[in-house]
Amino acid sequence: MAGRRRRGPLAWLLPMGPALLLLLVFVAGPILWCLHTAFTNAAMSGAAARAPEYVGLDNFHRVLTDPELGQAVWLTVVFTVGSAVLGQNCLGMLLAVLLHRRHRVVRNVVGGTVVAAWVLPEIVAAFALQAFLTADGTLNAVLAALGLGGQDWLYSAPVLAVVLGNVWRGTAFSMLVYQAALAEVPTELVEAAQVDGAGPLRRFWHVVLPLLRRTVVTNLMLVTLQTVGVFTLVYVMTAGGPGTASQTLPLLMYERAFGFGEIGYGTTVAFVLLVVAGTFAAVYARGLREEV
Amino acid sequence: MLVRSGRRRAPAVAVHLVLALLALAFAAPLLWLFTASLDASAGARASVPRLTGAHFTAVLSWRSGGRPLWNGLLLCGGATALTVVSATLCAYPLSRYQLRFRRPLLYTLLLATGLPLTAIMVPVYGLFVRLDLIDSRVGTTVFLSATALPFAIWMTKNYLDGVPLELEEAAWTDGATPTRALRSVVLPLMAPGVAVVSTFVFVSLWGNFFVPFVLLLDPAKQPAAVGVLSYFGQRGMAAYGQLAAYSLVYTTPVVLLYLLVSRALGAGFSFAGAMRA
Missing domain, CATH: 1.10.3720.10 (MetI-like)
Incomplete structure (x- = not known):
């Protein structure tokens, strides 16, 4: 575009400098350090804190043999697939489809309620969920009123509780994405299918969904990456417990690095977290490329 | 949307019912924030508050x-x-x-x-x-x-x-x-x-x-x-x-x-x- 006047490197380096510097020091630096430290025995105190030693693949050996970490990887995958891929994504699509072309009042009331859970700061949403699901919480009060027995959901079904909690909190994002996308679907196509006698389900499956493919994959990528690193919600609701029953990778990382002071091991867990996120991202990136 | 009348009324009712249930489910955990903040005997459950402003002053x-x-x-x-x-x-x-x-x-x-x-x-x-x-x-x-x-x-x-x-x-x-x-x-x-x-x-x-x-x-x-x-x-x-x-x-x-x-x-x-x- 430009090219009309010759520019030295200063023309871009000067304005872009501050942002690039910040990103290099505080984002790229820590990631590289993460890769490096994952191979040392750095700790918060003691000899290892002053002079971390290179321990080669020891940390990774621990990773592969540590049952807690194996469990954390599994729980992170369950949490991500359950709450983001299935929960938020499907419920968001369902809401968007059901709300499409409804009366303005219906859209505003239902949409507004769903969005409200999303606008709240994460920690406030987590408090609300904790109070809702705890032994003397609102859910059990409702169940009792219906003549059903309650339980302390955060103890008896911690994984389900955090999955549902994250669905509650995050569905609005997918809903908004799909609402915006549905508004762009050409009405003629849908009407043509209707004239040809296709029912609502077939119209959605064969006409609308193929048009939204790219949006779906992009949305899946975004919500998955947001969900893999969720800490606050789980920390407040179950703190990874009872025991380690809902200890996802971010919770394990926090406990090891800051609770036990094992920075090296905590960094290894962080590295595993990045690998899990990268794996998901690679799968979606493939989905995006295949289509073109 | 002429087609919508008659035959399609029942599904529309069902859709609104589903939407109402979903909205209720999404609103339920939020309710506690409002009741508890004003309730003198606030607990984890949402209930009709015994009104007080003490929590906010505190x-x-x-x-x-x-x-x-x-x-x-x-x-x-x-x-x-x-x-x-x-x-x-x-x-x-x-x-x-x-x-x-x-x-x-x-x-x-x-x-x-x-x-x-x-x-x-x-x-x-x-x-x-x-x-x-x-x-x-x-x-x-x-x-x-x-x-x-x-x-x-x-x-x-x-x-x-x-x-x-x-x-x-x-x-x-x-x-x-x-x-x-x-x-x-x-x-x-x-x-x-x-x-x-x-x-x-x-x-x-x-x-x-x-x-x-x-x-x-x-x-x-x-x-x-x-x-x-x-x-x-x-x-x-x-x-x-x-x-x-x-x-x-x-x-x-x-x-x-x-x-x-x-x-x-x-x-x-x-x-x-x-x-x-």
Whole structure:
């Protein structure tokens, strides 16, 4: 575009400098350090804190043999697939489809309620969920009123509780994405299918969904990456417990690095977290490329 | 929609029933925030409150309520200003110049937008220990700013792409220096975009719990996002009334900003910039 006047490197380096510097020091630096430290025995105190030693693949050996970490990887995958891929994504699509072309009042009331859970700061949403699901919480009060027995959901079904909690909190994002996308679907196509006698389900499956493919994959990528690193919600609701029953990778990382002071091991867990996120991202990136 | 009458009435009823149930399910956990904050005998369950304003008065004392809010304002306000200024500066060459590394840089930024921030907090903590920046408000502000940058640069660049180059060229032809053209032609046209980016950055930083939780240990320096945790106390021992009241106080600015921006831009606004890959 430009090219009309010759520019030295200063023309871009000067304005872009501050942002690039910040990103290099505080984002790229820590990631590289993460890769490096994952191979040392750095700790918060003691000899290892002053002079971390290179321990080669020891940390990774621990990773592969540590049952807690194996469990954390599994729980992170369950949490991500359950709450983001299935929960938020499907419920968001369902809401968007059901709300499409409804009366303005219906859209505003239902949409507004769903969005409200999303606008709240994460920690406030987590408090609300904790109070809702705890032994003397609102859910059990409702169940009792219906003549059903309650339980302390955060103890008896911690994984389900955090999955549902994250669905509650995050569905609005997918809903908004799909609402915006549905508004762009050409009405003629849908009407043509209707004239040809296709029912609502077939119209959605064969006409609308193929048009939204790219949006779906992009949305899946975004919500998955947001969900893999969720800490606050789980920390407040179950703190990874009872025991380690809902200890996802971010919770394990926090406990090891800051609770036990094992920075090296905590960094290894962080590295595993990045690998899990990268794996998901690679799968979606493939989905995006295949289509073109 | 002529087809809708008659045969299709039953499904419409079913759809509205499903929507009503979903709305109820989404509203139910929220209800407690409002009842408990006003209830003299507040517990974990939402119930008709015995009205009291005591919780709000209690949480608005300086030490337990005011100071964390002020700290949050300093941290997030400072970081937002730093982010928006450096993002705008960075977005200009990305939008206007022919740079060889433009595409790779843009893709890297997009990738960084999706990076789970949690994963870098341990190394960042290590970095902060080495630089003696733990408990430093400036350090935390700068780090928060860096975390918001990829998204802010990406969004600002999209807004900047929407400002026609011809306007700038016209200003140059009229003898304005590039800097002058930038200041008096481009920036005013970008003002709405900058406002949206600022709001987004501020709202996301205001809600960020983990970063200040790890980097600021002194309660006198912690923002409201961390301060609110003190009402939660040990598990099961929460001061529920005050917890709910302070949660509402802490949430209010975010909701107001959200309403402001969504009013100004319509419901799909969040994705105008973000989803245009």
